[in-house]
Amino acid sequence: MQVEIEKHPEWMIVRLGEPRVDAHNSDALKERFQKLLESGEKRLLVDLSQVRFIDSSGLGALLSGYKNANLHQGTLALAGLQPRVKEMFELTRLNRVFEVYSSVDEAIGKQS
Amino acid sequence: MQVEIEKHPEWMIVRLGEPRVDAHNSDALKERFQKLLESGEKRLLVDLSQVRFIDSSGLGALLSGYKNANLHQGTLALAGLQPRVKEMFELTRLNRVFEVYSSVDEAIGKQS
Amino acid sequence: MSDIEVDILVPNQTRYLSLIGSIGEAIGRELDRYQGDREALAYHLNLVLTEALANAIRHAHCADVHKTVRVEIHVDPDCLCIKVHDQGQGFDLKALPEMPPDPCFEHGRGLFLIRCLMDEVEYQRGVDGNVLVMKKRLG
Amino acid sequence: MSDIEVDILVPNQTRYLSLIGSIGEAIGRELDRYQGDREALAYHLNLVLTEALANAIRHAHCADVHKTVRVEIHVDPDCLCIKVHDQGQGFDLKALPEMPPDPCFEHGRGLFLIRCLMDEVEYQRGVDGNVLVMKKRLG
Numbered sequence: 001m002q003v004e005i006e007k008h009p010e011w012m013i014v015r016l017g018e019p020r021v022d023a024h025n026s027d028a029l030k031e032r033f034q035k036l037l038e039s040g041e042k043r044l045l046v047d048l049s050q051v052r053f054i055d056s057s058g059l060g061a062l063l064s065g066y067k068n069a070n071l072h073q074g075t076l077a078l079a080g081l082q083p084r085v086k087e088m089f090e091l092t093r094l095n096r097v098f099e100v101y102s103s104v105d106e107a108i109g110k111q112s
Numbered sequence: 113m114q115v116e117i118e119k120h121p122e123w124m125i126v127r128l129g130e131p132r133v134d135a136h137n138s139d140a141l142k143e144r145f146q147k148l149l150e151s152g153e154k155r156l157l158v159d160l161s162q163v164r165f166i167d168s169s170g171l172g173a174l175l176s177g178y179k180n181a182n183l184h185q186g187t188l189a190l191a192g193l194q195p196r197v198k199e200m201f202e203l204t205r206l207n208r209v210f211e212v213y214s215s216v217d218e219a220i221g222k223q224s
Numbered sequence: 225m226s227d228i229e230v231d232i233l234v235p236n237q238t239r240y241l242s243l244i245g246s247i248g249e250a251i252g253r254e255l256d257r258y259q260g261d262r263e264a265l266a267y268h269l270n271l272v273l274t275e276a277l278a279n280a281i282r283h284a285h286c287a288d289v290h291k292t293v294r295v296e297i298h299v300d301p302d303c304l305c306i307k308v309h310d311q312g313q314g315f316d317l318k319a320l321p322e323m324p325p326d327p328c329f330e331h332g333r334g335l336f337l338i339r340c341l342m343d344e345v346e347y348q349r350g351v352d353g354n355v356l357v358m359k360k361r362l363g
Numbered sequence: 364m365s366d367i368e369v370d371i372l373v374p375n376q377t378r379y380l381s382l383i384g385s386i387g388e389a390i391g392r393e394l395d396r397y398q399g400d401r402e403a404l405a406y407h408l409n410l411v412l413t414e415a416l417a418n419a420i421r422h423a424h425c426a427d428v429h430k431t432v433r434v435e436i437h438v439d440p441d442c443l444c445i446k447v448h449d450q451g452q453g454f455d456l457k458a459l460p461e462m463p464p465d466p467c468f469e470h471g472r473g474l475f476l477i478r479c480l481m482d483e484v485e486y487q488r489g490v491d492g493n494v495l496v497m498k499k500r501l502g
């Protein structure tokens with residue numbers, strides 16, 4: 001799972017660099033969240049703008065990061081969902097669980 | 113075969129509106145060229161910029177138009193070839209037959 | 225016999241999920257007999273193939289890389305049918321809840337999504353193996 | 364048995380060329396064992412499938428829409444093999460020129476392109492039918 005990390009005052013931005021998150025790479029993603037939270041990061045913002053496909057285990061990895069963040073008194077939010085990816089969150093009602101921003105810029109309060 | 117026709121002083125621009133030219137639609141394209149030439153058009157400029165795939169029968173339809181144009185004391189030139197489409201012309205050496213412009217704008221002498 | 229039949233054998237490894245998913249996506253995108261949104265159909269076929277294949281690989285074949293999974297995609301004028309075979313212990317599809325799982329569970333959304341996106345879903349258990357049958361009406 | 368086997372049956376109609384071509388393209392694009400340019404491989408597989416299928420449809424099966432064409436795509440660790448079957452009168456591949464046809468001919472570039480883009484091309488005639496075998500080394 002290719003991931004780029006960028007530190008902002010309010011968020012640690014986690015940019016997923018692969019077009020597809022599925023049962024083949026979701027465990028690696030889950031571990032990545034775990035490591036970041038264990039290293040003391042509290043506010044993860046996952047940039048999904050490059051992800052065009054996500055399956056249920058990809059949703060599961062994000063959910064795992066979210067629950068883990070809560071355990072660490074932190075949070076995990078999402079940004080940049082493509083329409084079909086968004087549909088997967090809506091069908092599973094997980095859009096009600098996550099804080100969702102239309103883009104990273106929106107989340108960090110920049111004018112776009 | 114979806115085709116858009118646009119009259120310019122120097123050329124009749126024939127814009128192919130389908131991403132794929134193959135044995136399923138190449139006959140229709142061939143007939144289209146024939147009709148245009150029969151109706152008195154002499155200088156056809158075929159805009160291939162929307163075509164991402166062409167097979168040997170697509171090449172054949174363009175060649176047919178070219179030969180037909182010559183018979184009518186006219187010409188048929190090409191513009192806007194995508195790299196893989198261009199490769200098909202190069203492999204078959206048909207790039208040496210056609211007058212090829214990088215874009216319609218280049219052919220009609222506009223600055224781009 | 226169906227109009228179009230695509231029969232695939234693939235090693236029991238999650239690295240092939242994207243390959244099989246893309247084959248389904250290509251079929252959905254090119255299916256000119258489908259009246260609805262073909263881009264949506266393409267994505268949904270990619271998804272249901274990915275989910276069903278991942279289940280066969282992990283739950284039925286316990287991620288044994290030497291096993292093989294067989295997938296069939298048949299297209300008739302009014303119906304697209306996907307079959308994913310497995311040689312595992314099987315499970316009771318009817319016993320799975322129809323509702324999306326509670327947000328506190330990380331797993332259990334695969335078959336829920338498949339049921340959302342396909343018109344008919346059935347799991348047939350047999351002595352020679354089991355098969356998940358998923359149908360989508362095209363008409 | 365090959366690593367990945369895709370076996371396709373499709374009606375003898377040119378409207379399905381894009382479907383089969385896209386399946387080949389999807390396979391090429393996802394073939395992570397290929398060291399070269401995968402986008403190029405994808406396009407080339409689309410092309411050779413389109414050419415070979417069009418020949419089976421028109422030359423072998425005389426565009427009879429009630430016939431069927433069978434296509435196999437097998438992937439091994441170091442080789443991708445495509446077979447396109449036909450039940451026609453057959454032809455002599457070895458008798459075809461290796462050079463590109465003269466620009467004044469509108470036809471005759473299909474097998475030339477296939478030979479350019481694949482590493483091995485063979486046409487096997489048999490009593491039960493013929494098969495064009497096209498191989499691409501992946502290593």
Ligand SMILES: Nc1ncnc2c1ncn2[C@@H]1O[C@H](COP(=O)(O)OP(=O)(O)O)[C@@H](O)[C@H]1O
Nearest residue numbers: 279280283284312314315331332333334335336
């Ligand atoms: N092919 C299969 N063989 C055996 N059990 C299966 C199979 N497919 C699904 N299951 C069972 O059904 C459950 C629900 O599957 P699913 O909704 O895809 O969610 P998940 O795979 O995330 O658990 C699985 O946890 C498993 O117990």
Ligand SMILES: Nc1ncnc2c1ncn2[C@@H]1O[C@H](COP(=O)(O)OP(=O)(O)O)[C@@H](O)[C@H]1O
Nearest residue numbers: 418419422423451453454470471472473474475
């Ligand atoms: N499957 C086939 N069955 C019978 N004849 C074939 C077949 N494939 C090719 N041919 C013969 O080989 C010739 C060359 O084929 P090809 O290079 O694809 O060019 P084209 O199809 O444009 O003629 C065809 O014209 C045809 O006579």
